[in-house]
Amino acid sequence: MKQDSSVPRVEIRINECKGCHLCIAACPKKVLEPSGCFNNQGYNYAKYKGEGCIGCGICFYSCPEPGAITVYKKEN
Amino acid sequence: MSTNPNILCKSKAFYDEFTRKGVDDVITTHYCPGCGHGILHKMIAESIMDLGVQDKTILISPVGCSVFAYYYFDTGNVQVAHGRAPAVATGVKRSRPGSIVISYQGDGDLAAIGTAEIIHAANRGESMTVFFVNNAIYGMTGGQMAPTTTIGQKTATTPYGRKVENEGYPIKMSELISNLDAPVFVERVSLADVPNRNKTRAVVKKALQNQVEGKGFSFVEVLSACPSGLKMSPVQTNEWVKATLHNIFPIKNFRDNTATAQSSFKKDASSNKEEVLKALNLLDQTTDYKPSVDKSKFADQNVRLAGFGGQGILSAGSTLSVLAMYEGLETTWIPSYGPEMRGGTSNCHVRVSNKRIGSPLVETPNVLIAMNGPSLEKFESIVKKDGVIIVNSSIIDKKVSRKDVKVYYVPLTQISTDLGVPAAQSVAGLAAYLAATKVIPVEKLEYVVHKSLKRKELADKNISIIRKVAEHVGGQ
Ligand SMILES: Cc1ncc(C[n+]2csc(CCOP(=O)(O)OP(=O)(O)O)c2C)c(N)n1
């Protein structure tokens, strides 16, 4: 999928997420939510609502898993 | 992070694959959901990359939930016994002063079993960075009380809540450490909310930067959530950390002397050769000594001398080390003996090399000087292939069964006794070894023995023993 690099976004790798939801609590724009689905390990992984991410990276630094979250900031 | 500053993703300081859990899952850590260890790991990884020190970082991982940190960090790694990280970090940093050494510890590890290690490493001002994860509990073992557990907090071992009368007060490590003179940087931070995480990121980087600049001991206490130990959800645990831990353990900088601190590498602090020789009263004696080995060609000598107490094993070992010092070589000597003065067994490890010596232990000797039967039995099998065994045939009847070593049978006790100094039998063993291998001319041993014995008559007798032994070996 070709992404529009001028729009910040967040990507959560389903099977690297442990469902702690710290990212959801931390996000200032409240654009993350529990998916309501379970990943391979049985966790209710977090998901991006699809819009509203400002690329601040706050969720990245709240998440304990090294690779679960990728944040694409706005390219300048 | 990725090389693209516009993307925040898994740090290059982490391995691509985490093999801890085998092949089924190579992407996630072993930490519980919401654990502060993971968050801190990411901050440390980020700073390692930002500071460009990945190839010289050595992470010392503790016992506790972070015991497997070495599965994650693509750096040098040492995993150590419970509480001992600062001691191992001291050794690593001193032997590799150019490396960036991180001592990573939990609160059971640092503030209980390893209290002595951390206090003394801090007090010596070791040039290292300590990350101390205070989650107020023993996480790994299932939520027992830690020294940092709060008053009233229920844990597996304080089911009615921690009571001052019974378990004392929560221990405040940053306060303790900052009472010492040497540490240059002491700060307590928290991972419980966004502003505190931002602060923690900066402090983690500063504490590593300090070491890059050679500033000395930096200590960062990180208040962290252990949702499993606290039996709450990750979000609730962070609320608890804020409501409870933040009050007991104030978040603040306790010391920052980095602006004025001098570089504090412990470079060769204890191995200035001249000082050592002076302390051993050898300095002026060495002036008329002419070293005879070609240092560049010198092959490492790893020697075990073994026998019973009273045979002079330990002092003969140290004589070999002194001889090595006269020759300008590097050397170590450590004794290994029981509580008995005499009548027990005794042996020592001697290493001689043309390079700096890392460990003084001789686990696979290339030379064994066996002064009695049990010593030969005990150590014959550990001698390196093509090594040398000197057998004191006055006492040992048995023959060496190995065929891949060179053996010399010399009646060391007999020769020494006949020539009037039974106590010189182990020095006689040394003489046999030098005569057999010629690594250092045996005449040089005469010189050292002569210098070290005050009574001339005794020295002369020793020298005749050395000559007799050398003659005996020459004839084999
Ligand atoms: C010598 C020794 N004593 C006890 C243990 C058992 N033990 C393993 S981890 C641990 C506590 C670790 O707690 P902490 O340092 O707080 O780290 P956490 O797991 O909370 O991160 C204990 C007591 C051990 N492994 N070795």
Ligand code: SF4
């Ligand atoms: S913080 Fe990480 S592990 Fe936790 S829910 Fe969000 S993406 Fe998943």
Ligand code: SF4
């Ligand atoms: S028990 Fe606690 S400290 Fe250990 S991994 Fe789980 S949350 Fe982290």
